[in-house]
Amino acid sequence: MRADAKKNYEHILAVASVVVTQHGADASMRDIARRAGVGLGTLYRHFPTxxxxxxxxxxxxxxxxxxxxxxxxxxxxxxxxxxxxxxxxxxxxxxxxxxxxxxxxxxxxxxxxxxxxxxxxxxxxxxxxxxxxxxxxxxxxxxxxxxxxxxxxxxxxxxxxxxxxxxxxxxxxxxxxxxxxxxxxxxxxxxxxxxxxx
Missing domain, CATH: 1.10.357.10 (Tetracycline Repressor, domain 2)
Known part of the structure; x- marks a missing residue:
């Protein structure tokens, strides 16, 4: 994984951790993508489900x-x-x-x-x-x-x-x-x- 892709991946995970802590296991994937500043497609490429x-x-x-x-x-x-x-x-x-x-x-x-x-x-x-x-x-x-x-x-x-x-x-x-x-x-x-x- 390229350095910029790895940084993006880690950023998504950090945001997802906050959102899941706040909203639980059913937290919206769309909300996670929005807060991470990435497209929903990018999120699903990293995490298909x-x-x-x-x-x-x-x-x-x-x-x-x-x-x-x-x-x-x-x-x-x-x-x-x-x-x-x-x-x-x-x-x-x-x-x-x-x-x-x-x-x-x-x-x-x-x-x-x-x-x-x-x-x-x-x-x-x-x-x-x-x-x-x-x-x-x-x-x-x-x-x-x-x-x-x-x-x-x-x-x-x-x-x-x-x-x-x-x-x-x-x-x-x-x-x-x-x-x-x-x-x-x-x-x-x-x-x-x-x-x-x-």
Missing amino acids: REALLDTLLRAGFDELTAKACELETASSPDDALVSWLHDVVTFTGNYQGVVAAMIAAIEDTDSALHASCVTLRTAGARLLTRTQAAGLARSDMNGDDLFSLAAALAWLGDQPSSAPRAERLFRIIASAIITNRPSNLSLPADFQMNQNP
């Missing part, structure tokens, strides 16, 4: 979350690693209003542009959960699919105006239900703050 655009926006974040899971596997106690990673997943996905439904659908749809990224994210969480279970610190009757669904549910709740003020409390309840032999007021990362969309 809205799903392809979402995949590009989410993939970098998912890759970071997957890399973090790998680091946490050796750098933290199993239970702390799992709670920290779950917090980061919920916060990241909550930043893009409406993306949770697309993620859940993509897990089952192998033709979805989001499928590979979502499967990779789910697998990273499953490894952390399995490690925590092996240490006897997480309930044994759940798997990576359950963990992914709970993360999606918590992110969705953060999107709901009536639930957003209780998002941190709800996270603590779910995390305490996953982690065994820890008090219900388990410690969370110092920078913990659930996304609260207005």
Whole structure:
């Protein structure tokens, strides 16, 4: 990709990130093109579908979350690693209003542009959960699919105006239900703050 084309592509992505954050996963492609100062045809040349655009926006974040899971596997106690990673997943996905439904659908749809990224994210969480279970610190009757669904549910709740003020409390309840032999007021990362969309 030529330098000017790469700059244009990165500009479109930056604008798309803002628009999707503001208007959710169903943000208008026409609005994104207009705000980026490009023609709709140019936008579609880079991203033939809205799903392809979402995949590009989410993939970098998912890759970071997957890399973090790998680091946490050796750098933290199993239970702390799992709670920290779950917090980061919920916060990241909550930043893009409406993306949770697309993620859940993509897990089952192998033709979805989001499928590979979502499967990779789910697998990273499953490894952390399995490690925590092996240490006897997480309930044994759940798997990576359950963990992914709970993360999606918590992110969705953060999107709901009536639930957003209780998002941190709800996270603590779910995390305490996953982690065994820890008090219900388990410690969370110092920078913990659930996304609260207005």
